[in-house]
Amino acid sequence: MSKGLRLSERIGRLDYPIRKYNALARSLEEKGERVIYLNIGDPLKYDFQTPRELVEEAYKAMLENHNYYASSEGVKELQEAIAYKEKTWNRVEIEGRNVLVTSGVSEGINALFAALVDEGDRVLIPDPSYPLYINFADFYNADKVFYPMLEDEGWIPDVDGLRKLVDDRVKFIVINNPHNPTGAVYPRKVLKEILDIAAEWDIPVVSDEIYDALVFEGEFVSAASIASKDNVIIGLNGFSKTFLVTGWRLGYIYLKGPEEKVSQIRSAILGFLMTRLSAVTPLQVAVARFARRRPTFLEEVKRKMDERRRFTYKRLNEIPGFRMPVAPLGAFYAFPRVDVKMGDEEFARRLLVEEKVFVVYGSGFGPSGTNHVRLVYLPPIEVLEEAFNRIERFVRRSVGL
Ligand SMILES: Cc1ncc(COP(=O)(O)O)c(C=O)c1O
Structure with a gap:
């Protein structure tokens, strides 16, 4: 046998x-x-x-022979275009070099856990949560701690509940705004309170904003746009949903905060991203050109x-x-x-x-x-x-x- x-x-x-x-x-x-x-x-x-113009940009980029391996942090033109997009859409000021292009936010979440989380580390995630945060916490044997959300108030985070769960073993706090699976959009005040708790404890905030432009009522506020100078923000975002290119697998991580911490996190995540060489090059070039236009x-x-x-x-x-x-x-x-x-x-x-x-x-x-x-x-x-x-x-x- x-x-x-x-x-x-x-x-x-x-x-x-x-x-x-x-x-x-x-x-x-x-x-x-x-x-x-x-x-x-x-x-x-x-x-x-998918917008026709974007598909045409992809075709053009391939004909122009942008068919090589890109650098692991992403095509420079796209890093810069993402900084422009974040500024014009979300009032977030970041430098192109602090943007890392990923094969979808999915890869970004994996890279984040791989770079920052050791077995037993605590990570705070919303309850309910987009499953990849649960999956990668389990995969890397992290101690995932769900923080409560208030269903009767439209599933906004319960800040007092969250505060009780914070201690100095927490590696990062995940927020996801607008939120999957509930469709919640977080009020500015709630976001600010979470950012203040994070700053007080010196804990990075991971903010997944992949639905940033898909808000139908109320106001979308990006965490990085209201963070204090002490906050470390690890922004996760991508093109799947807002540019209608789910199958292109393009996302990004950006970092904002005190320079030394940003630089440490950047090199740790880049260390992981080097192992997969690069995200798809011609599509990066196409999105870079398209992202400069008014959506x-x-x-x-x-x-x-x-x-x-x-x-x-x-x-x-x-x-x-x-x-x-x-x-x-x-x-x-x-x-x-x-x-x-x-x-x-x-x-x-x-x-x-x-x-x-x-x-x-x-x-x-x-x-x-x-x-x-x-x-x-x-x-x-x-x-x-x-x-x-x-x-x-x-x-x-x-x-x-
Ligand atoms: C909150 C959230 N983050 C990340 C992702 C992954 O997106 P992608 O890998 O296509 O960028 C999704 C997809 O549904 C999502 O809802």
Whole structure:
């Protein structure tokens, strides 16, 4: 009898809830079923398209032979264009050399943990949280500490709750604004209070702002734009969602704060990024050129998303057992509470099998996601309407409320 292959113990700790039931969905489609995918935050899977000008820039960059390995920190022209984008979009002043280009924010999160976190280090992450923060904390054996968010106030961080969790073993505090999975957009005051706690304890703040331009109500404030001179900000951002290029895999990390700390963190992260050589060069060149222009295409993108957001908020609250006290204000997710007797994972799996609607179970985002589901409101209204009708039918038929 052959000896079983022994896989790493580490890999067993990874569990990415958003794609966990992909194979099941595919098998349903192979049987001829029409699955409505509300699980993945990818506008390109619906009726959104990459701006034509940007695609043309990519083609041009390839013809110009920008097809070599770039430097690990990124093409200089893109580092500078990102500094320009941050200044004009978010009022963040950074130097191009303090920008590191990554293969998506996903790689940025991995690089961040790889560079800063040792086994047992504490990291503060929101509850609920975008799963990669949970995944990489587990992968690197960090001690992940969830800080509370206030659902009835639209899922904004509970600053007093957060304060109680801070001590000098905390490596960094993660904020994600606008927030995945809840669509929360943080008020300036809440952000400032978190920044002040971080400055007091000399802890870097990691601010994931990948949905920065996708805010439909209220004001988006970038953490780095209101940080004090003592704050160390590790900004994470990217082009997947706002430039509609999820498949290009381009993101960035920027650093702002006291020079010595910034320089230490920069070289640690760059040390990791060197091992993967570089992000895709011609696409970096294309985005660099495009990012200098006024993003007029975003107006129409936001108009469509906003219409779908309003419809989703209204319609979900009509479904028995569903409750969403405050509308999501940004990004493109809804995270309703679903008060049902079966667990949320069972709910999501059965909804997929029985009604062919693919949502993500809330507990995959952290303990407070229990009895919730996350869904994207990116599809056209007719598709959303069909999905919500199927959800309502499922709830009425099979769920003990
Ligand atoms: C909060 C957040 N961060 C990071 C990512 C990863 O994005 P990408 O790797 O495409 O840049 C996502 C994707 O959904 C996200 O929602």
